[in-house]
Amino acid sequence: MTSPKVTTGEVAPDTTLTTLDGDVVHLRQAWRDGPALIIFLLHLG
């Protein structure tokens, strides 16, 4: 059974990711200062 997906109007999930420099960042930092477009990429090729 899959968990329900976040929908518009709900609070966006926050997780930790890594920058190319190896620093840990929280995804919420993307929208800290205003709206953010989060683009999830496919495989890099």
Place this chain on the structure above:
Amino acid sequence: MCRHAETLRTLGARVVLVSFGPPSLAAQWLRETAAPFSLWLDPQRKAYRAFGVERSFLRSWGPRTILTYARLLLSGRPWRGIQGDSSQLGGDFIVDGRGVLRFAHRSHDPADRPEANVLVRALGETSAEAFRR
């Protein structure tokens, strides 16, 4: 989206690319594309799962995808082959400054992405709504 970078700056919007690829490949990809956006890495795909971005082998290798890849190859675009999980799909999401999800598009297949102007318009609406508050 790259050609809309100035518009995005005017809107006060930030673009963050998320990849599950290895750092070296991601850095090379960013150099080659010259995308003026942040690229953050999610090798365990926690963010992918949290946003409900799916994996599907069948949808990732349907006729539309094969045709898209064929066109890319014929266009002369350099291609290193499939790097990583070819079943992982993508998605595009807009979150406002309060952390509320305002736009969500989970790709049905690799070629299923919103047009850039659709995303820019949605960002504009999100920004305008913030100013009205």
